[in-house]
Amino acid sequence: MQFGPTTLSPAEESLRREVREFLAAELPPDHRPGLGMAARHDPDFSRKLAARGWVGMAIPPEYGGRGRTAVDRFIVTEELLAAGAPIGAHFVADRQTGPALLHYGTEQQRRTFLPAISAGDCYFSLGMSEPDSGSDLASVRTRASRVEGGWTVTGTKVWTSLAHLNHFFAVLCRTSPVEDGNRHAGLSQLIVDLHAPGVTVSPIPYLDGSHHFNEVALEDVFVPDERVLGEIGSGWRQVTSELAYERSGPDRWLSTFTVLREFLREGPGKAVSDEEATVVGRLAARYWAIRQLSLAVARALDAGAAPAVEAALVKEVGTRFEQEVVEVLRTCAETEVDADSGSLFHALLAEAVLTGPSFTLRGGTTEILRSVAAKGLST
Amino acid sequence: MSDERTLLTEVAAGLFRDLCTPEDVVAAEATGWSEPLWRALTEAHFPYVSVPETAGGSGGDVADACALLSVAGRYAAPVPLAEAGLLGGWALAAAGLPLPAGPVSVGVGRPRDVVELTGSPGSWRLTARLHRVPWGRRSTRVVVLAAVGGERYVVSAPTSSAQATPGRNLAAEPRDTLSWNGAAVSDDSVAPAPPGVDADQLRLRGALGRAALISGALARVAELTVRYTDERHQFGRPISRFQAVQAHLVHIAEEAQLAGMASTVAALNAAPDPSFFDVAAAKTVAGEAATGAAAAAHQAHGAIGMTKEYELGQLSRRLWSWRDEFGSERYWSRELGRRLAEAGADELWPRISTGLVSA
Numbered sequence: 037m038q039f040g041p042t043t044l045s046p047a048e049e050s051l052r053r054e055v056r057e058f059l060a061a062e063l064p065p066d067h068r069p070g071l072g073m074a075a076r077h078d079p080d081f082s083r084k085l086a087a088r089g090w091v092g093m094a095i096p097p098e099y100g101g102r103g104r105t106a107v108d109r110f111i112v113t114e115e116l117l118a119a120g121a122p123i124g125a126h127f128v129a130d131r132q133t134g135p136a137l138l139h140y141g142t143e144q145q146r147r148t149f150l151p152a153i154s155a156g157d158c159y160f161s162l163g164m165s166e167p168d169s170g171s172d173l174a175s176v177r178t179r180a181s182r183v184e185g186g187w188t189v190t191g192t193k194v195w196t197s198l199a200h201l202n203h204f205f206a207v208l209c210r211t212s213p214v215e216d217g218n219r220h221a222g223l224s225q226l227i228v229d230l231h232a233p234g235v236t237v238s239p240i241p242y243l244d245g246s247h248h249f250n251e252v253a254l255e256d257v258f259v260p261d262e263r264v265l266g267e268i269g270s271g272w273r274q275v276t277s278e279l280a281y282e283r284s285g286p287d288r289w290l291s292t293f294t295v296l297r298e299f300l301r302e303g304p305g306k307a308v309s310d311e312e313a314t315v316v317g318r319l320a321a322r323y324w325a326i327r328q329l330s331l332a333v334a335r336a337l338d339a340g341a342a343p344a345v346e347a348a349l350v351k352e353v354g355t356r357f358e359q360e361v362v363e364v365l366r367t368c369a370e371t372e373v374d375a376d377s378g379s380l381f382h383a384l385l386a387e388a389v390l391t392g393p394s395f396t397l398r399g400g401t402t403e404i405l406r407s408v409a410a411k412g413l414s415t
Numbered sequence: 416m417s418d419e420r421t422l423l424t425e426v427a428a429g430l431f432r433d434l435c436t437p438e439d440v441v442a443a444e445a446t447g448w449s450e451p452l453w454r455a456l457t458e459a460h461f462p463y464v465s466v467p468e469t470a471g472g473s474g475g476d477v478a479d480a481c482a483l484l485s486v487a488g489r490y491a492a493p494v495p496l497a498e499a500g501l502l503g504g505w506a507l508a509a510a511g512l513p514l515p516a517g518p519v520s521v522g523v524g525r526p527r528d529v530v531e532l533t534g535s536p537g538s539w540r541l542t543a544r545l546h547r548v549p550w551g552r553r554s555t556r557v558v559v560l561a562a563v564g565g566e567r568y569v570v571s572a573p574t575s576s577a578q579a580t581p582g583r584n585l586a587a588e589p590r591d592t593l594s595w596n597g598a599a600v601s602d603d604s605v606a607p608a609p610p611g612v613d614a615d616q617l618r619l620r621g622a623l624g625r626a627a628l629i630s631g632a633l634a635r636v637a638e639l640t641v642r643y644t645d646e647r648h649q650f651g652r653p654i655s656r657f658q659a660v661q662a663h664l665v666h667i668a669e670e671a672q673l674a675g676m677a678s679t680v681a682a683l684n685a686a687p688d689p690s691f692f693d694v695a696a697a698k699t700v701a702g703e704a705a706t707g708a709a710a711a712a713h714q715a716h717g718a719i720g721m722t723k724e725y726e727l728g729q730l731s732r733r734l735w736s737w738r739d740e741f742g743s744e745r746y747w748s749r750e751l752g753r754r755l756a757e758a759g760a761d762e763l764w765p766r767i768s769t770g771l772v773s774a
């Protein structure tokens with residue numbers, strides 16, 4: 037295992053300054069920060085960000101992207117998240133579907149989707165989970181049958197974040213039955229238009245009452261051949277490597293940073309008590325250290341390495357830390373959480389308490405990550 | 416790591432592998448000392464790494480010294496390596512005082528310590544009581560800071576004129592109380608303290624040294640635990656196959672990596688001296704890592720880990736001591752939190768997002 041300490045180049049530092057200036061100018065003074073990637077879905081903001089070249093950074097220029105490094109994308113992402121910027125519209129397309137299309141997509145798909153993703157105009161959801169398939173993704177039952185010119189898909193996806201606001205989703209489905217017990221074969225990914233005939237998106241109310249989750253029912257939905265993502269039968273390999281991209285970025289440890297910042301602003305001020313100082317100092321120290329592990333993974337990716345175990349460790353420790361921040365601050369504030377009190381700290385704390393359990397579930401649970409990481413440690 | 420630093424750590428690892436085996440570490444506990452190891456380290460010029468060559472040191476910087484300490488921590492080396500170069504040697508060289516040939520330790524100004532220097536050149540006298548001085552009775556000199564009138568001085572106090580009351584930490588490393596009662600101190604042992612050579616900087620260096628030792632020990636704890644849980648079978652399979660045990664392995668790996676990253680970055684950022692934020696963060700992270708990883712490693716090992724002979728105990732007992740020495744994680748997080756609160760909410764992110772600044 038190798039996490040090399042890494043420093044930012046002058047160009048990278050100046051990118052950070054540009055993003056900070058942009059955010060200072062763009063976010064209104066009464067901006068209500070969001071919690072990490074669950075921040076507001078705001079197409080205007082996504083397009084403005086894209087106009088600066090900060091969406092689709094991982095996509096090469098010939099497909100409308102910027103061909104930047106993983107570290108450049110890391111810097112932009114961490115600045116956006118630390119500010120609680122409204123990144124909800126483009127975030128999944130930028131982090132996950134864009135790179136997947138680049139690696140596995142056909143030339144035509146790249147030309148169709150990547151410029152739109154990079155312009156902050158085209159938003160994706162993820163269609164992996166089903167009522168009976170969560171951690172055990174290979175058990176998905178949504179199936180696609182061969183028809184003239186494409187496939188027809190039938191099945192039900194659940195927990196599909198923001199499907200009611202996005203354009204497409206990448207659906208993991210079975211394109212041939214399990215043979216010889218090899219469950220990982222016969223799975224494929226299809227790009228499904230969320231507005232196509234046969235697609236029904238219905239809300240599943242989220243714990244805090246908001247509309248985040250959806251059930252997406254697919255009934256004989258026609259998907260033309262040109263919307264098959266990658267190769268038929270390679271779905272498993274594709275989604276598992278996709279999970280690696282999404283593992284260790286700043287979205288896995290910064291979700292509740294704004295809660296700490298507002299605690300510091302509204303709470304103790306300069307007359308900080310010993311207990312408050314200890315809490316703030318400890319959390320800051322851990323943010324500082326976790327950030328550098330996460331950055332080291334981005335640097336390693338740029339160097340062509342495949343730091344899968346490192347990424348799993350960062351996500352495992354980072355997401356548990358996001359939750360811990362909330363509990364430590366709640367204990368320290370010693371108050372009844374009141375989302376409507378007019379205090380930004382309280383509003384963020386309330387949201388963090390209500391949505392916090394999701395941090396260690398989404399994108400692969402803590403338990404699954406531990407198994408992935410432990411296997412890598414022993415070999 | 417620079418090539419030179421890599422070479423340094425490789426040579427050091429070879430030396431420790433030969434002269435600091437788990438058996439050697441156990442043997443050294445009786446006396447709190449390993450003469451063969453110290454002699455070999457001295458012959459290799461390791462104690463004064465990071466002290467300028469012009470002052471009689473071995474050259475190199477704080478990051479070199481910390482890289483060396485991380486190797487020493489891995490081998491649970493029972494010698495005052497951190498006290499020699501990063502602390503005592505640094506202060507002596509900065510004040511233009513000679514470096515002793517034997518081990519040097521340091522008194523950083525603990526709450527109950529007393530240091531009174533009186534007289535003037537030709538007639539210096541020292542009355543002092545220093546608590547828990549690392550390897551105090553084994554050292555030739557102990558470096559302390561003293562004030563006379565408005566002047567601050569660095570004193571290289573000879574232990575030959577001190578009374579020593581032995582003490583030890585949880586790993587039986589000597590932590591002695593030393594007293595001088597009006598002892599005469601020669602002119603070549605007292606010099607004005609230059610700006611920057613003060614109690615705060617000594618404490619930062621002490622804490623950074625301990626963070627580096629901790630990170631080395633944790634890397635070894637992680638390795639030992641992976642190896643042991645692969646070898647040990649219960650219920651017909653290696654215990655590393657059980658998810659509950661895997662959770663321990665993952666926890667240890669994470670904490671070891673966090674401590675390693677934090678202490679390495681704090682050391683690399685020293686230009687030339689370590690800074691408050693870096694050290695406070697590194698010692699906080701390393702102390703917490705020591706606690707969590709030692710507990711998980713013992714749990715994963717079962718009873719074998721509770722024996723004196725097995726290597727884990729040599730490491731865990733040091734981790735339990737080093738986390739408290741030169742300021743516990745609570746001390747450093749409180750100091751850090753105070754400064755962050757003073758700087759204000761909007762300075763928090765810029766500070767956290769400043770990692771390694773010089774390579």
Ligand SMILES: Cc1cc2nc3c(=O)[nH]c(=O)nc-3n(C[C@H](O)[C@H](O)[C@H](O)COP(=O)(O)OP(=O)(O)OC[C@H]3O[C@@H](n4cnc5c(N)ncnc54)[C@H](O)[C@@H]3O)c2cc1C
Binds near residue numbers: 171401
């Ligand atoms: C906020 C949020 C947003 C989401 N967005 C999407 C989305 O947009 N698209 C999408 O497809 N999915 C989405 N998900 C679903 C997410 O991917 C799943 O929640 C996750 O994969 C876990 O599956 P599950 O919820 O069915 O839990 P299960 O897999 O049923 O797990 C329940 C518990 O059992 C444990 N467990 C299961 N198997 C094992 C095992 N082998 N070893 C040890 N423990 C095990 C789990 O760790 C967990 O603790 C989202 C989830 C959340 C919380």
